[in-house]
Amino acid sequence: xxxxxxxxxxxxxxxxxxxxxxxxxxxxxxxxxxxxxxxxxxxxxxxxxxxxxxxxxxxxxxxxxxxxxxxxxxxxxxxxxxxxxxxxxxxxxxxxxxxxxxxxxxxxxxxxxxxxxxxxxxxxxxxxxxxxxxxxxxxxxxxxxxxxxxxxxxxxxxxxxxxxxxxxxxxxxxxxxxxxxxxxxxxxxxxxxxxxxxxxxxxxxxxxxxxxxx
Numbered sequence: 001x002x003x004x005x006x007x008x009x010x011x012x013x014x015x016x017x018x019x020x021x022x023x024x025x026x027x028x029x030x031x032x033x034x035x036x037x038x039x040x041x042x043x044x045x046x047x048x049x050x051x052x053x054x055x056x057x058x059x060x061x062x063x064x065x066x067x068x069x070x071x072x073x074x075x076x077x078x079x080x081x082x083x084x085x086x087x088x089x090x091x092x093x094x095x096x097x098x099x100x101x102x103x104x105x106x107x108x109x110x111x112x113x114x115x116x117x118x119x120x121x122x123x124x125x126x127x128x129x130x131x132x133x134x135x136x137x138x139x140x141x142x143x144x145x146x147x148x149x150x151x152x153x154x155x156x157x158x159x160x161x162x163x164x165x166x167x168x169x170x171x172x173x174x175x176x177x178x179x180x181x182x183x184x185x186x187x188x189x190x191x192x193x194x195x196x197x198x199x200x201x202x203x204x205x206x207x208x209x210x211x212x213x214x
Contacts, residue, residue, distance in 0.1 A: 001042045006117055008034055014120035018092035021172070022131045025162065026094050033101040034113050043111075044118040048080040054208050055084070058180070061206060063089050067176040068164065069132035072189055073208060074182065075108075078134045079115045081180075083122055085132050092128035096135050096163075098156050105154040106144055107136065130174075133163065137183060158188040166199050176202040182209060 012031040019026050050058070058081070061069070069091060071081055082093035099107045140155040164174075177196060179189075185205075193203050 001044065003037065003040050003042055003113070004035070006034070006042070008032070011117055011120045014123060015093075015095060015116070017123070018086065018126050018128055019094055019131070020092065020128060022092075022094050022133075022164070025096065025133065025164065027096055027098045027162075029100055030095075030097050030108060030112075030116065034116070036103070037101050037110060037113060038103055040110060042117065043114050046115055046118045048083045048119065048122065050077075050080055050084055054081075057206055057208060058084065058089075061178045061180070061204070062176070063091060063129060065130055066173055067178060068130055068169070068174050069178045069180065070135065070163075070189070071132055072135040072137050072179070072181040072186065075112055075136040075138060076115065077182070078136060079112075079119055082132075082134055083119055086126060087122070087124045090126045090129045091132050092126065092130075094131055094133045096133050096158065097139075098158075098162060099136075099139070099154045102152040102154055104150055104152040106141070106151060107139060107154050107156070135189065137181070137186065140186075158186075158192070160192070163192050166196070166201070169196075169201060174201075176204065178204050178206060180206045180208055182207070 008031045012028060016023055016026050071078055085091040086093055101108045135158060140157060146153050179193060197203050
């Protein structure tokens, strides 16, 4: 299958099928701009799996209607976590990949495109117990030569508009956040977590280690 043959609206609808009240936080920009990545033959035979140590840590977190999850890891690992949470734990993933695909972009590549397509077919329809916001820890990185004419700077930060408002969490009786991360916690999401703590939302941090997709 060639990339030009993909119905990205259908892929998007499959990803948002379980998102419920949090659909407004699901970012459509990668799905809208994927067509600009050019023509290439797609590899779609991906299988999702997680390292055993990460599986154990996810199995040990509290999953109930009063808790939401935020995951901030390498984008491809995040994709695998999406499917595990959805299919094994009835936790609907909300992709917060708020970037524009570009052939020379710093963020996003052909493999992410392929996994968005392939994994959309693997997501089970569920009645969610709760929801997980999935972030890309490499949404902005240091050491990028932004003067390089062959790079398109599509990096971004998470803002308050990308995350559930405090009033909404209170209304939905979400009193706890499980924050799963790898590497150093970025300043943008740390500000949000501190804000929640200051307003009596319990924040449980779970370090997944220096986890990368292999």
